[in-house]
Amino acid sequence: MAITAAMVKELRETTGAGMMDAKKALTENDGNMEAAIDWLRTKGLAKAAKKADRVAAEGLIGVQVVDGRGVAIEINSETDFVAKNADFQQLVREITEVAVQSATDVEVLRATELNGKPVSEVLTDAIARIGENLTLRRMHVLDGSTVVSYVHNAAADGMGKIGVLVALNGDADKAQVIGKQFAMHIAATAPVSLSEATLDPTLLARELEVQTAKALEENAASAKPKPDAVIQNNIIPGRMKKFVAENTLLGQAFVMNPDLTVEQAAKDAGVEITGYARVMVGEGIEKKEEDFAAEVAKTLGGN
Template sequence: MAVTAKLVKELREKTGAGMMDCKKALDATDGNIEAAFDWLREKGIAKAAKKADRIAAEGLSAFAIKGNTAALVEVNSETDFVAKNEEFKELVNLIANVAADNKCADVEAALKLDVDGKDLETVIAEKTGKIGEKLSLRRIAVMEKTDEEAFGAYSHMGGSVSALVKISIDDAEKARDIAMHVAASAPQFISEEDIPADIRERELTVLKTQAEEENAKAAKPKPAQIMEKIIMGRLKKNFKEICLNDQEFIKDPDQTVEKYLGKGKVLEMARFKVGEGIEKKEDDFAAEVAAQAGL
């Protein structure tokens, strides 16, 4: 039976294996889907499909710096136990290095990259089969710099949180300090100028409503021009808390990050907290035991 693209796609969706592995399996079994599935299972590749509906919200983040290119990645697993597995750690570091080597910040494109004759998607699927948990590449950030600039990178708690920054001056120590600050303080923007207009408007509306309600209840309401200053003051304070440049520098709270950098500027930043934004499944252990016991 001829092996068509449709057959390869069908097997890939059924097993979660890479395109090339699916084609090999179909070639080896004369296009028989079920036999090809068994062929992949025998190779330890099709195990990934059985775990496809599980939630992978644990894992690790890691960075790799290759000359003037740096990459930050997050790879998820189902449990924090696997996140401590040396094989899993090696996989995460491999992915970070592959992303940096290929300057690839797109997950879909990264999964197609060649790693010793196999695409990265297949490498991850095979490791899923071996380790026994669903593993997935969630996100990548890639930065490129000039010789006059510097990268800073920092991982906290073995990779539960990692940050990568690029600064405008060639000062590796300051760059690392800024990355440490980003990892710890989780700024949303580099500067106030980076805050989108819709976020500004929403925050202003909330503060204005709060201030007007407070003023209406006051024994002696303030005039409109005073209220305007109060609202803008609160807005500025809130923005300082979420903007990197205005935050108190973690190693010296007496100065801001911007002041610590002096003539330098933060050009780019990325921060990955493992599992952030993923809805984790809460298992009811008692109910699971009862179900297995037929209670």
């Protein structure tokens, strides 16, 4: 497979690797981006890929909680100018209010009535009125004894660039207080899963392959190689334990008190975290590169 400059650029931006290292990684792996990332990590030439850091799209996340039921919806716009528009924000607010009442997923929400029309038609009308393509992209629902919400980079009440929901069991007053802190923690750290038990087995298997290859290669290059039993029984399990701790909410060091894990902080507060959702605008969408002047021209109806 031909390795293009764009592929090398994407891999460099994802991993922070040098140009020649990125090109070699792609060549060695026949252009497979995920395999190239793993190859670079095995060689110690890249940090763990965080794709969410390099993807973006405009719009807002709307969050609302009513009687132990929380929702977070994502509505995308083409430019950030529209995301700051009062008309667009009112649209996000109204659709979020409809969602929390009865919708179970995004398809049901699109068909739910708002002001006498299905939400899908309300969006179509808004597109004509606002002048940009708008998309109702995602909806997350979280139920629990207590559900707490948090919005990071809030554009208005209940909406912003990152929306978080946390469900907890335990005393409601305590859950509200500590739950807000947990929600802020989730916004900052973006855990992959609640606990090791809920981690994707495919992700764990892939990480084990990377850490095994990396440990064996480092050991082979060492002036004082360790016995294979030490590598297999100590070093690799230790690295996997660290990976799980860093990527699971309950295993992470609590940002408010790094001496405690989130799980221990919850226990100390007399509550239990039963679920969470973190939704960031544009997550998983590659944003089309466009200069600022072009964006302004588009917003003003220019060509």
